[in-house]
Structures are given as structure tokens and as C-alpha cells.
Amino acid sequence: MIKRDLVIVGGGPAGMAAAVSAYENGVKDILLLERDQYLGGILNQCIHTGFGINYFKEVLTGPEYAGRFIKKIKGVSGIEVSLKSIAVKLTNDKTITFLSPGRLKTIKARAIIMATGCREKTREMTHIQGTRPAGVFSAGLAQKLINIEGLLPGKEVVIIGSGDIGLIMARRFALEGAKVKAVIEIQKKSRGLLRNMVQCVEDFDIPVYFNHKISRIYGKDRVEKVSVMKVNDNFNEIPGSIFEIKCDTILMSVGLISENELIEMAGVKIEENKTSVPGIFVCGNSFKIYDVVDSVTTDSYLIGKLAADYTLS
Amino acid sequence: MKIYDVAIIGAGVIGTSIARELSRYRLDVALLEKETELAFGVSKSNSGIIHPGTQNPPASLKGKLCVQGNFLIRKISKELNVDFKEVGELIVAFNEDEIKELLRLKKEAEFLGVPGLKTVDKAWLKENEPNLNSVVVCGLYAPTAGIISPYRFVYDLAENAIKNGVEIHTETKVIDIIRVDKYFEIVTSKELFKTKYLINAAGLFADDISKMLTIDDFRIKPRKGEEFILDKKKENLTNHLIFPLPSKISKGVLIIKTADGNPMIGPTAEDIEDKEDFSTSDSGFSKVLLSARRLIPSINDKDIISYFAGLRPVAGDDFIIRHESKAPGFINVAGMQSPGLTASPAIALLVADILKNNGLALKKKLIFHAHRKKTIHLFAIPLPQTKKLIKKDASYGDIICRCEMVSAKEIQDAIKRGAKTMDGVKFRTRAQSGRCHGSFCTTRIMKILAEETQTPLAGITKRGKGSEIIKERI
Ligand SMILES: Cc1cc2nc3c(=O)[nH]c(=O)nc-3n(C[C@H](O)[C@H](O)[C@H](O)COP(=O)(O)OP(=O)(O)OC[C@H]3O[C@@H](n4cnc5c(N)ncnc54)[C@H](O)[C@@H]3O)c2cc1C
Numbered sequence: 144m145i146k147r148d149l150v151i152v153g154g155g156p157a158g159m160a161a162a163v164s165a166y167e168n169g170v171k172d173i174l175l176l177e178r179d180q181y182l183g184g185i186l187n188q189c190i191h192t193g194f195g196i197n198y199f200k201e202v203l204t205g206p207e208y209a210g211r212f213i214k215k216i217k218g219v220s221g222i223e224v225s226l227k228s229i230a231v232k233l234t235n236d237k238t239i240t241f242l243s244p245g246r247l248k249t250i251k252a253r254a255i256i257m258a259t260g261c262r263e264k265t266r267e268m269t270h271i272q273g274t275r276p277a278g279v280f281s282a283g284l285a286q287k288l289i290n291i292e293g294l295l296p297g298k299e300v301v302i303i304g305s306g307d308i309g310l311i312m313a314r315r316f317a318l319e320g321a322k323v324k325a326v327i328e329i330q331k332k333s334r335g336l337l338r339n340m341v342q343c344v345e346d347f348d349i350p351v352y353f354n355h356k357i358s359r360i361y362g363k364d365r366v367e368k369v370s371v372m373k374v375n376d377n378f379n380e381i382p383g384s385i386f387e388i389k390c391d392t393i394l395m396s397v398g399l400i401s402e403n404e405l406i407e408m409a410g411v412k413i414e415e416n417k418t419s420v421p422g423i424f425v426c427g428n429s430f431k432i433y434d435v436v437d438s439v440t441t442d443s444y445l446i447g448k449l450a451a452d453y454t455l456s
Numbered sequence: 457m458k459i460y461d462v463a464i465i466g467a468g469v470i471g472t473s474i475a476r477e478l479s480r481y482r483l484d485v486a487l488l489e490k491e492t493e494l495a496f497g498v499s500k501s502n503s504g505i506i507h508p509g510t511q512n513p514p515a516s517l518k519g520k521l522c523v524q525g526n527f528l529i530r531k532i533s534k535e536l537n538v539d540f541k542e543v544g545e546l547i548v549a550f551n552e553d554e555i556k557e558l559l560r561l562k563k564e565a566e567f568l569g570v571p572g573l574k575t576v577d578k579a580w581l582k583e584n585e586p587n588l589n590s591v592v593v594c595g596l597y598a599p600t601a602g603i604i605s606p607y608r609f610v611y612d613l614a615e616n617a618i619k620n621g622v623e624i625h626t627e628t629k630v631i632d633i634i635r636v637d638k639y640f641e642i643v644t645s646k647e648l649f650k651t652k653y654l655i656n657a658a659g660l661f662a663d664d665i666s667k668m669l670t671i672d673d674f675r676i677k678p679r680k681g682e683e684f685i686l687d688k689k690k691e692n693l694t695n696h697l698i699f700p701l702p703s704k705i706s707k708g709v710l711i712i713k714t715a716d717g718n719p720m721i722g723p724t725a726e727d728i729e730d731k732e733d734f735s736t737s738d739s740g741f742s743k744v745l746l747s748a749r750r751l752i753p754s755i756n757d758k759d760i761i762s763y764f765a766g767l768r769p770v771a772g773d774d775f776i777i778r779h780e781s782k783a784p785g786f787i788n789v790a791g792m793q794s795p796g797l798t799a800s801p802a803i804a805l806l807v808a809d810i811l812k813n814n815g816l817a818l819k820k821k822l823i824f825h826a827h828r829k830k831t832i833h834l835f836a837i838p839l840p841q842t843k844k845l846i847k848k849d850a851s852y853g854d855i856i857c858r859c860e861m862v863s864a865k866e867i868q869d870a871i872k873r874g875a876k877t878m879d880g881v882k883f884r885t886r887a888q889s890g891r892c893h894g895s896f897c898t899t900r901i902m903k904i905l906a907e908e909t910q911t912p913l914a915g916i917t918k919r920g921k922g923s924e925i926i927k928e929r930i
């Protein structure tokens with residue numbers, strides 16, 4: 144079995160910061176696994192600006208922010224990057240198995256950092272009544288379709304939830320000439336950053352319905368309309384408040400969930416700054432959901448240092 | 457113009473089972489399906505249970521065919537290399553009155569020939585089904601109950617039927633049928649077909665088809681069943697299929713084990729009018745959750761990761777399988793409510809028999825390919841075997857769906873075997889059916905489909921025309 148000092152799973156901002164930090168703190172044998180064909184994680188599809196204000200004191204786009212770390216990693220020989228490499232198994236004796244086109248490898252590491260990011264809550268998890276036609280997307284998938292693939296998911300859009308990704312996508316659709324008919328938020332106020340409420344929704348005259356919830360999806364093959372109801376503080380329907388909105392697309396922006404199935408399968412428990420197994424660490428969105436990437440970077444630097452201390456001790 | 461010996465309308469589990477059975481013989485067989493994909497009618501939205509035959513009236517046709525089907529499916533699933541698992545079922549009683557009912561069921565089932573039945577007591581239940589509600593007093597254990605992936609079963613039957621010469625025409629909706637001399641002319645949305653014998657296996661629309669030949673003595677009434685899928689983490693929630701006592705119109709809300717590992721709870725049973733209403737509801741959800749918790753109290757709504765509705769094509773209390781003397785050569789196979797999936801292999805034999813009795817010569821082919829090579833699913837094999845596969849073909853290591861671990865190779869294979877849509881890929885491979893529901897892999901699957909089927913990305917659909925995933929290129 145191949146042995147490595149430190150294996151990092153996930154080449155998003157968290158994994159990259161942890162790799163750079165571990166390297167700077169003395170670990171010279173690092174393997175960074177990334178299942179995608181490039182480093183950068185979610186940042187690659189975030190082509191809007193607003194990244195790095197705290198960390199770099201500059202306003203950058205997602206890819207620009209990621210680019211700074213990619214450059215650092217490429218500049219040193221102690222960090223080997225393995226792209227198109229997906230970790231599929233972790234065990235608590237710190238072995239990790241990954242697949243990539245043409246190979247399956249199992250590696251024994253002194254320390255492992257899991258930085259696998261997060262996924263979005265889906266329509267299925269939110270129990271919305273009605274049919275299951277084409278045209279229901281998670282906001283992140285819609286972002287990827289537009290920004291990376293150059294494909295427009297729809298022309299008349301209703302966004303469910305006022306999280307940041309949903310708000311940013313409201314603007315993105317508007318800029319592409321689609322009509323964003325509503326943002327529906329069950330809470331009294333937005334879950335997103337104030338600047339996103341102003342710049343992405345108000346500036347584009349997109350109606351936001353607070354204290355409202357979607358009650359049904361209609362459409363056989365493709366989304367045709369949704370019905371929406373006003374709710375009280377306990378999220379119960381206010382009688383007689385139901386109305387319909389015609390649309391061909393629904394975006395779900397109702398929250399993120401840490402991706403840590405590999406850790407769970409290994410029976411490893413996540414604790415603050417470490418896990419129940421010495422030498423296995425977790426950072427970034429797979430540890431907890433962050434609002435801004437700058438804090439991901441700061442915290443992951445710390446984890447990189449802790450992992451370095453562990454590896455070298 | 458070619459005249460087929462037999463044309464079958466409807467590529468659900470019934471139509472494909474019949475097609476595969478007939479492919480043993482020297483016949484020209486065509487299977488006509490209106491949807492883009494096979495199995496996209498009733499046959500993909502059901503519980504996937506191979507019933508032992510315990511809940512049917514002793515004099516019924518479905519009772520007899522269910523027991524036969526349960527027996528026959530073992531051989532077929534081996535031949536086709538499709539996963540059938542005998543997990544056994546428990547029908548449970550909550551009080552003395554229910555025990556009486558249980559014993560009556562046992563007697564009826566034994567009359568129908570259901571093997572291995574026994575009643576089990578509280579101690580047995582506690583040991584073998586620890587999560588079961590402790591107030592259950594007694595159970596009827598039927599060891600021959602099993603599970604299968606209902607849609608993969610159809611795909612595998614179809615693949616084997618094609619290999620043995622059956623023609624399958626999708627996106628071919630039957631619009632009218634005309635009886636001319638000794639054959640039928642079938643007008644479809646695509647081309648005209650001529651056939652000597654015609655089998656109606658059109659599921660929910662079997663009454664409409666029958667009416668085209670002025671046989672109008674039954675109506676298909678849809679009975680909706682909503683089902684809710686639990687996270688795979690709960691795979692070992694139960695060791696058996698768990699049933700309450702059946703009601704008048706259904707087997708009740710069950711705790712189901714599925715071929716994919718995820719437990720499932722449901723279905724509801726609600727008579728509706730619209731044959732295309734596959735919507736789910738909050739009330740269905742609460743009903744199923746409440747009833748399921750009566751069986752297994754620890755079930756949590758947070759465990760539910762997906763849901764769907766299916767429609768049972770109900771025409772009275774029993775199956776309708778008969779040759780129509782008013783239109784010689786025309787056979788109705790209608791009213792395929794539960795246990796239609798289980799009974800399908802027996803129905804296929806019965807239909808072959810009916811054809812023979814009505815003058816069709818069934819001569820065995822010299823070579824019939826009974827066996828089908830197993831479809832490879834990385835999620836179902838251990839890592840060392842995956843390693844070997846990757847050595848042989850690098851694209852097994854190119855994982856597209858990370859939640860369910862589905863490789864590019866499996867997706868390409870699914871497309872070669874007939875998948876044309878995103879859902880077609882999903883039901884064949886499980887890609888997009890995990891926790892992220894396609895958020896991560898949709899774009900890559902779209903690209904593979906576009907490439908393999910030579911379709912522009914904007915033409916890729918969820919399940920056929922009208923369900924395009926995207927609107928346009930920017
Ligand atoms: C759709 C979306 C939009 C967002 N938009 C913004 C925004 O506009 N502004 C902002 O500040 N924050 C935004 N965020 C939050 C942002 O994701 C985080 O701040 C930051 O990207 C988290 O970094 P990470 O490295 O933890 O996760 P990610 O960026 O998600 O990186 C995780 C990486 O791990 C890889 N990976 C996962 N599992 C495996 C495995 N088994 N094997 C190998 N590799 C694996 C993934 O491919 C990915 O590259 C957004 C998040 C999402 C989901």
C-alpha cells in the first residue's frame with residue numbers, strides 16, 4: 144500500500160487553504176484529491192464578485208479568489224494534485240481509497256483532512272405537494288448550467304427560499320433576460336446577506352414574498368405553475384391566501400447540508416477542530432456551513448496547521 | 457407491407473413479459489409503446505414486491521397467477537441476471553380479532569398453494585423483527601415473498617426480447633385500430649402496423665384501446681398510491697416486508713424493502729379520475745407516516761428522501777385476461793392492479809396459451825437466447841472487483857454520480873441498452889437518485905446523453921418530448 148504523510152480530500156477553497164497551510168507548516172508530502180477536473184470547488188461557478196473582501200481586502204470573483212490558491216499550490220513541489228479523483232472510502236485507520244479514470248488506489252496516510260464541501264437541500268427533502276416535472280432545479284445546479292455550461296434552464300422563474308445562492312441566481316436569470324416572477328420565503332426576513340437583497344433583488348424589481356410558502360407544483364412534463372400561500376408565524380396557512388404564479392422553472396434555495404458521508408461511513412465523529420479519530424480532520428463546508436468563503440480560508444488554514452503538527456509529531 | 461404475427465400494445469411489465477415469452481417462437485413480434493422510455497407507465501411506480509399470494513380471494517384469477525408468478529420469476533430472474541431477493545413477509549395482527557382474520561388468510565392462501573406459511577408469536581417477532589411495534593401479538597410469516605427492481609426487470613426483459621428478435625417501437629402511440637379481413641391495422645403516431653394477433657397491455661389506457669375495437673364492457677379506474685422512500689442509511693430498519701391486515705381495496709400501508717436498499721413506506725389507496733395525475737400530497741404523506749409508525753414506531757419523517765405516486769389500473773376486482781370473440785385475434789390483458797408485477801411471468805404463459813388456442817402456431821426457435829449478461833453496477837460490487845473493471849475499461853473509474861457511485865461507463869452502457877432520457881438513465885443506473893438528486897451530476901449526464909445519442913444539449917429531456925431540461929443555449 145502506498146503511504147503518504149497527508150491526504151486532503153476536496154480541492155475547494157477549504158482543501159486548498161489546508162494544503163497550503165500544512166505545507167507552510169512543514170509537511171512536504173501532501174496529496175490533494177479532487178473529483179472534478181479542476182481545483183476551486185464551488186467557486187468556479189460563482190462568477191459574480193464579492194469574494195475576498197475580508198481575506199484579501201479586495202473584491203474578487205469566485206474563480207479569481209480560487210486562482211490565488213491554485214497558483215500557490217502549483218508553485219510548490221510538496222503538494223501533489225490528483226484531479227478527476229474521487230475518494231470513495233475512508234476507514235478509521237486512516238486509509239483512503241479513491242477512483243479515477245483508469246485506476247483505483249488505496250493509500251495509507253499519517254493524517255487526513257476531509258474538505259468535501261456541501262450539497263443543497265432539494266425539492267424532495269422539502270416535501271412539496273404536486274407533480275414532478277422537468278424544470279425544478281437546485282439553485283446551485285442552475286448556476287452551474289448558466290455560468291459553466293452556457294445553458295439557460297428557463298425563462299419564467301420562481302425562486303423558493305431567499306438564501307444567498309437563490310438571490311444571486313435571481314439576478315443572474317434577470318441579466319440573461321429571463322423573468323424572475325417571485326422569490327418565496329417562508330420566514331419573516333431574508334436568510335441571505337443584506338447586500339445580496341439589495342443588489343440582486345431590489346435593484347431588479349423582483350418581488351419577494353416573505354411569510355409565504357409554496358404549496359403545490361403543477362405541470363405534467365414541464366413546470367407550468369405553482370401555488371403559493373401566506374403563512375403565520377407557525378408556518379400554517381392563512382385561509383384564503385392562496386394564489387398562483389405561472390412559471391416554467393423553479394429554483395430551490397432552501398439551505399445547504401455538509402457532505403460528510405465518508406466520515407460517517409467510517410464511524411468517525413466530528414468535533415470542534417478535530418474528529419474522534421486523532422489524525423483525521425474536517426474543514427470548510429463539510430465541517431459546517433459558512434456564509435462567506437473568506438472565513439472558510441481562515442479556519443482551514445488553522446486545520447492545515449493542526450494536521451501538520453499532528454503529522455510531524 | 458410486413459404483417460406481424462403478434463403486436464403488443466404497451467411496454468410495461470405485462471407487455472414486455474409477453475414479448476419475451478413469445479420471442480421463444482418463430483414469430484414476428486412488435487411491441488408498441490407511446491412513451492420515449494419503456495416501463496414509464498404503472499410499471500415504474502410501484503412497491504416492487506413479488507407477493508407470495510397471501511392476500512387474494514381463493515377463487516380469483518389474480519390469486520392463481522400470483523402464486524404461479526412468484527414461482528416462475530425465480531427462473532426468469534436467474535436467466536436475465538436481474539436481482540430478485542427472497543426476503544419473506546410478515547402480516548401482523550394487533551389483537552385477538554385480527555388473529556382470527558390472519559388465520560383465515562392463511563387458510564385461503566394455503567388453498568391457493570402458497571408454500572411455507574406459518575404463524576409466529578411475540579417472542580419470534582421480538583427476535584427477528586426488533587423494530588416492530590411491541591403491541592403486535594402475532595404474525596403470519598410467508599417466506600416466499602421477495603423484492604425486485606420493477607423497472608430494471610422490464611429493461612432486462614426487453615433487452616432479452618430484442619436479442620431474440622422482438623421489435624420495440626417507442627414514441628409510437630396507438631391512435632386507432634381497424635379490423636381488416638384476417639388482420640388488424642394499427643394506426644399510430646408514427647407509422648401503420650399490420651398484425652394477425654393483437655394484445656392489449658396498455659395499462660391505464662387498456663379501456664381506450666379496447667374501445668377502438670368496440671369492446672366496451674370495462675372501465676379502467678385509476679387508484680392512486682403514494683409512496684415515500686427512506687434514506688439508505690435505514691436499510692436495516694426491518695428484515696422482512698411488513699404488512700398490516702389488508703383492507704377491502706388494498707393491502708394497506710406497508711414497510712417495504714427495495715432492491716436498491718432504501719426502505720419505502722406506502723402506498724396509499726385513493727380512487728381518482730385523472731389517469732395522468734401522479735401528484736403527491738401532504739395528506740398522503742401524513743397518512744402513510746401515521747400508518748407506517750403503527751408498524752415501526754421509530755420511523756422519522758426526516759428519514760424520507762423522496763416520494764412518488766403510482767396509479768393502479770383497476771377494472772373491477774380481478775384481472776381481465778381473455779380472447780375477444782367479437783374481434784377474433786384480439787386479446788385483452790387489462791385491469792392489472794396489484795399483484796400484476798408478480799403475476800407477469802404467469803400472465804405471459806397464459807397469453808401464449810390463449811394465442812395457441814385461437815389458432816396461432818407456436819413453433820420453438822432453433823436458438824433461443826434465454827440468458828442475459830449481468831448489468832454491472834459499481835454500487836453492488838466490492839472494491840477489488842471494481843479495481844479489475846477499471847483496469848479493463850478506464851471509464852469505470854470516471855465517477856459521474858457520486859452519491860450512488862455510478863461511472864461514465866455504466867451510463868454509456870445504459871444508453872446503449874436503450875436509455876434516451878435523463879430519467880431513463882436514472883432508472884437504469886441510479887445516477888441522480890441519491891441524496892443530491894442530480895445537483896452534481898445532471899450536467900455531465902446531459903453531455904453523455906447528447907454525445908451518445910447525437911442530440912443537441914437543448915434537446916435532452918427528463919422523460920420525453922415536452923420535458924426538456926433547459927430552454928436554450930445562451
Ligand atoms: C451553489 C453554491 C454557491 C455559493 N456561492 C457563494 C458565494 O457567492 N459567495 C460565498 O462567499 N460563498 C458561496 N458559497 C459558499 C461556498 O461554497 C463556500 O464558502 C466555499 O466554497 C466552501 O469551500 P469548501 O472547500 O468547503 O467547499 P467546496 O467549494 O464545495 O469544495 C469541496 C470540493 O471537494 C470536492 N470533493 C467532494 N467530495 C469529494 C470526494 N469524495 N473526493 C474528491 N473530491 C471531493 C468537490 O468536488 C469540491 O471541489 C456557495 C456555495 C454553494 C453550494
Ligand SMILES: Cc1cc2nc3c(=O)[nH]c(=O)nc-3n(C[C@H](O)[C@H](O)[C@H](O)COP(=O)(O)OP(=O)(O)OC[C@H]3O[C@@H](n4cnc5c(N)ncnc54)[C@H](O)[C@@H]3O)c2cc1C
Nearest residue numbers: 466468470490497498499502503505630659681796797798
Ligand atoms: C402504488 C402501486 C404499488 C404496486 N405494488 C405492486 C407490488 O408490490 N407487487 C406487484 O406485483 N404489483 C404491484 N402493483 C401493480 C403493478 O405495478 C401493475 O400491475 C403492473 O405494473 C401493470 O403493468 P402493465 O404493463 O399492465 O401497465 P403499464 O406499466 O402501465 O404498461 C402499459 C404501457 O402501455 C402504454 N400505453 C398506453 N396507451 C398506449 C397507446 N395508446 N399506445 C401505445 N402505448 C400505450 C403505457 O405508456 C405503458 O407504458 C402496484 C401498483 C401501484 C400503482
